[in-house]
Amino acid sequence: MSTRFWHPVADMHAVARSGELWLDRGERAHVWDTDGRRYIDATAGLWYANVGYGRDEIVDAAAAQMRRLHAYSHYGDVSTEATSRLAERVAALSPIEDGVVFFASGGGESVETAVKMARRYWSLIGEPERTVIVTRERCYHGLAGYGTSIVGSDVFRAGVGPLVGDTIRVPWESAEALADAIDEIGAERVAAFFCEPIIGAGGVLLPPEGYLQAVQRVCRERGVLFVVDEVICGFGRVGDWFASSRFGLEPDAITFAKGITSGYVPLGGVIAGPRLRDAFWGEGSGVWRHGYTYSGHATAAAAAHPNLDILEREGLLGRALELEHELADALGPLVEHQLVSEVRAGLGAVAAVQVDESALADDPGLTDRVTLVARDHGVLTRTLVGGGLQVSPPLVIDRSGVDEIASGLRAALDDVARQG
Ligand SMILES: Cc1ncc(COP(=O)(O)O)c(C=O)c1O
Known part of the structure; x- marks a missing residue:
């Protein structure tokens, strides 16, 4: 047993076996784990860190x-x-x-x-x-x-x-x-x-x-x-x-x-x-x-x-309106990926990359694997009900951060597709 912390919304058998991800600090739209690895936060924590970290x-x-x-x-x-x-x-x-x-x-x-x-x-x-x-x-x-x-x-x-x-x-x-x-x-x-x-x-x-x-x-x-x-x-x-x-x-x-x-x-x-x-x-x-x-x-x-x-x-309401377009623009092309059926975006700083439902029917753990592999590519995302990947970053994220999310998710989808 690697922890005594009973996590919310978690498969504790898997957590106790594989261990926890310990996050240590954050700055604007990025967080770092205790090994010093940096991640772009694609979800603003749990949709909340609108002004970002370290304020x-x-x-x-x-x-x-x-x-x-x-x-x-x-x-x-x-x-x-x-x-x-x-x-x-x-x-x-x-x-x-x-x-x-x-x-x-x-x-x-x-x-x-x-x-x-x-x-x-x-x-x-x-x-x-x-x-x-x-x-x-x-x-x-x-x-x-x-x-x-x-x-x-x-x-x-x-x-x-x-x-x-x-x-x-x-x-x-x-x-x-x-x-x-x-x-x-x-x-x-x-x-x-x-x-x-x-x-x-x-x-x-x-x-x-x-x-x-x-x-x-x-x-x-x-x-x-x-x-x-x-x-x-x-x-x-x-x-x-x-x-x-x-x-x-x-x-x-x-x-x-x-x-x-x-x-x-x-x-x-x-x-x-x-x-x-x-x-x-x-x-x-x-x-x-x-x-x-x-x-x-x-x-x-x-x-x-x-x-x-x-x-x-900081005009962050206006920034959310810009992100409406930036997220659609950066994530939209992922719809061409073999594992993706839809990209939902276009209303504020909220989007989802939908993992193909027929692939999910054969392999229900697919999105969870993409979520996990995305960490290796420096992106923290989350599996939504229905198998989508959550994208709702802090409103202080800049365009390069948005691109970091899109390229990290693409790399994770590629890895998982290759693993079959
Ligand atoms: C729309 C909505 N209502 C209520 C809640 C519950 O909030 P909490 O997790 O703080 O209890 C959430 C949490 O994500 C939510 O998204």
Whole structure:
């Protein structure tokens, strides 16, 4: 046994046998392992390191907050300046008019919060039978209890027994299918539709033209809450503060995490619009007994401010728009490779190189081998559900870094193809 660290989302038999990759340090879009080998980070950690590695001003702000008051529970009426100012700032950046912000420690807790918020909303306004949560096939909303219940791929539910009830999934690309599903159940039973603007971990599936506006319309017409999960897209990744801003959406709530601190400290949350706020904040609504020890953690909030400053000052939203083209341009030619069936790119700094599905049917471990061999060529990537290779680099990557990703992936695909 080479480790006692039980890794998340891992085949621990393989990890214990082959050992771990120990990463040691990072700078902008590169990281180094403990043997001094350099890698280009094709995934921004796990879609979060938007401002890249080694940003001293975030470290300094976090350290200053820790020295002053590292944290204090925010239950009830207690707050810290960094946290209340961050709620103000996030609400101002968001496309939701007059929103309020509930903080959590990451994406999963944000989704738990939003599902409970949606269901309780209906209970508060006297329609408690509206409990059904609708999501999309292939979607991913984290792996906590509600997240595991609403996830779009059964692999995440295997073997854990009964989960939260009253959840259904609809085809990922069809607003009509959503309308039909709601009408079939009866809108008077449906609490909310949760939607990733880009399905991320489920394979990097870009929304069909007009899809996001159409599902918002479907929800509005039926009174169903429209919740946009921006855990990946929020804070710059798609060339705007939120995908909802870019697509002109006005959701009832937005979940966020990752890019708000670029992962320097874990932080997530829910931006809730007036519809939800009025129900929960109205006179007589009482205490909502929901929250986390670290909701609004002062050090996480203190780290978020300079992170947002960097996104603004360095024009990284604009850089994501450039990357939209650069990634498509650099990765596009890989579609000619015998092991590749499709390259999905063209919306922000998010892309996937799809390993050929028929080759995967014969050899399900194919993408994992490409991912592993890519390390030998200096690229850290990740296998997505469905067998794609994830490409979502830090927004500070330059064109030569993008080319480094493309050439490293090509070399890995060549090696694996040669091995047969
Ligand atoms: C869209 C989306 N929602 C929720 C989550 C869960 O976030 P976390 O892993 O921080 O719990 C993720 C994680 O990747 C995500 O991509």
